[in-house]
Amino acid sequence: MRVREGIPLLLEVLKYPERAGGLELTRWDALVRQARVNRMLGTLAHSVRDTGGWSRIPPAPRRHLEWALRLSRTHCAELEWELSCIAEALRPLDTPVVLLKGAAYHVAGLKASAGRLFGDVDLLVERRALGAVEGALMRHGWMNAHHDPYDQRYYRQWMHELPPMQHIQRGTIVDVHHAILPPTARLKTDSRPLFDASVAVEGRPFRVLAREDMVLHGATHLFFSEGEMPHGCRDLVDLYHLVGTAADGEFWRRLQARAAELGLEEPLMLAAYFLDRVMGASLPREVQAWAADAFPGGMRGAVLRGALDSALAVRESHHRTLSGALKEGYLIVRGHRQKMPLPLLVRHLGRKAWIGVFPEKPRGGVDR
Amino acid sequence: MQWRLHPDGVLLRSWQDGAAAFHGGAGDIYVLSPLCGAILERMQSSRAWCLESLADRLLAECDAPPPGEDWCDLVRRALESMERLRLIERQE
């Protein structure tokens, strides 16, 4: 079920970083561009550096990798500061705070965090603690970033998170979740077992999800959130690093059992299917067979496969073709259907379409 | 009550016309008055200061204290403004 025999250059080098040393300059030109467009230049730089082939890379492309390494160091330092500010704000509350996604990979020292550019910090807290957490963050300078009353109501009524909170001085954003899926979603999962299995981080007042739950959350987030997948390929590579590069049958058995417990078999199946199809990841044979078997057949499967192939593909350029946009448009509708009842969806999408009439504002820097 | 540098550390360049400070945690850079620079310099060479002994020490080293100002109050205001920047903090 592979897309094709050869995988894109970026994925090939991420899988086999030792091959970077033998690339010609024209290939580096394509590789650096692919990595930058797909927000994985730092990831690439870390992978290549860690294999020791650094000195064999021609100086011109190596400089881009060095820039990316420096930027990722800065991102780490800024994330550390952000975490210390969040910790200070939440210290008086006696409630578990679980870090999700990028920040979690960072504090847990996982490979998926190496070279990453960190954006928002995502927290998971108990639903009953939401108000206290929101209040504590507000007392320390975070404000609701969505002033539109519609957005506020949308988040509070239908979502599994508070509206994003932005720090008034630093501009950084914290997303406070009480579940990994919205209450209106077709898939249901209870947050209780996630908290129970979560692991305390040494030396920090935070927790992270158990490794299996991290994979399941990553898969759920990739395949079952807002539908738009601006960094689909990067998120898939995160999953690739999270499941480990060896076909660890024991880990996958635990993963499948946990997915069944949490009702998250569908995202796990999609993750396995596309890790195999797009990345050629080494999965246990029975997992490959399970995913191929469980993937929808017929027209529905073909459309879903086409849309996800397009959304998870390595982009050669930021420019999107019309057919790509249409395929991903299908994903937006699909993603929302996973989350909202139909009448509400029509209301929300109608509004999104209206806002979408005005193009997204690029930076207004006419100057310079 | 005593004052000390933020535990994440502060890089300091102190000149006659003022000072520049880099906050090791936040990564922010501030340009400060010469008095703030002098205070941070003392704090770098020693762990914590109470207001009175800091003001005395600075006054002793200062050639011409600004006339007609309450020196101790001036130092306190400088400390408080640097506390708002989180360059320094109070230690009870």
Next chain:
Amino acid sequence: MAGPGVVIGAGRLSFRLRSALDFVADGVHHLYGHHPLLSRGFADFSVEVNPPRSLRRWFARQACFRHDGASTFLPLPRDQALPLLEWGLNWCVYAHVQDRLVLHAAVVERDDRALIIPAPPGSGKSTLVAGLSCAGWRLLSDELALLTLTGQEVEGLCRPVSLKNASIGILRGIAGAEPFSPTVTDTLKGDVALMRPPRASVEQAGRPARPFAIVFPSFRAGSSPSVTSLGPAMAFGGLLESAFNVSALREEGFSVLGDLVECCRCFRIEYGSLADGMALVQEIHGTGEA
């Protein structure tokens, strides 16, 4: 410049330029006439200036700057394509380069003493350095100064100088019409024209220079020339506003700026004519004579 485009070397960087617009290709060949064309397969930045792809192309004759396929700026009327390309290339440098501290500043050098001239638009820094470059100074940059993180050296890319309004006529009077692009009228900044940098400067673009002075210029028509000496803290504060990537470089960015104001003499100059400004710069430069 259609198809795969051309790769131009500028200082230590290279740019792959593409455009389907003939006048952009002609302009680039003219303005970058002294720059080397590179044939190796790698370019630091691949950019294009082309009509927008969206529906906009049917409404207005516009041009769009794209890097790796993404438009960084709002489209501009098509006749502003060349200035747009220059703004776009500046963006490529300050948004990506992380092994230099990138300052929004002009740099000129003579006798191994470089002057760094940081300033907001309208302060006359481009006019000043264009004038100096015609008077035998080496031009390193009119917009971006690249400071090395270790060696206390400054580099420039020696790209075309962007001139505005009355400056265009003044510099054409000095350098002749030949090095200039056609003047674009009615931009947000008024009239804009680009001037090709002198051949000797372009050929030395790869050689760094040693900073000697930092000069904050302020042009006010009719004012009499004056020089004020600045302390290091004042100069540091002024440079901080011009430093694009100082926060990305953290401690190192801070130290580079600190070292720079400590090793340089720092001044504010005010002048009312190009001749006065150039004389003040010569005077400051002269204080370094043994």
